[in-house]
Amino acid sequence: MARKTVIILEDDLDGSEASEEVQFAIDGTEYEIDLNEEHADELRQALGRFANAARKSSGGRGRPTGRRAPAGGIDAKAIRQWALDKGLQVNSRGRIQADIVEQYQAAH
Structure with missing residues (x-):
């Protein structure tokens, strides 16, 4: 028996059909949001001014991300x-x- 799974993205802002999942981070917290093309462009334009002036981070330095080792200290x-x-x-x-x-x- 064949099975087909269809995933339909819904824009998290207005409920319309989304075209992509956009990922971004700020203050050490990572976010994902499903957006249609118009909203994705709007987000990129809003963040673009700051991204163009910023430097890329390697991720290992700076503010902690909030992730901690489990209480048992397991690596x-x-x-x-x-x-x-x-x-x-x-x-x-x-x-x-x-x-x-x-x-x-x-x-x-």
């Missing part, structure tokens, strides 16, 4: 790399499987 990047090096299947994003974390902690 997800290190665990994922360790699991891959051991040939284990690990989620590339999101929560790491508990058994993988346990194996990592036992090995370290």
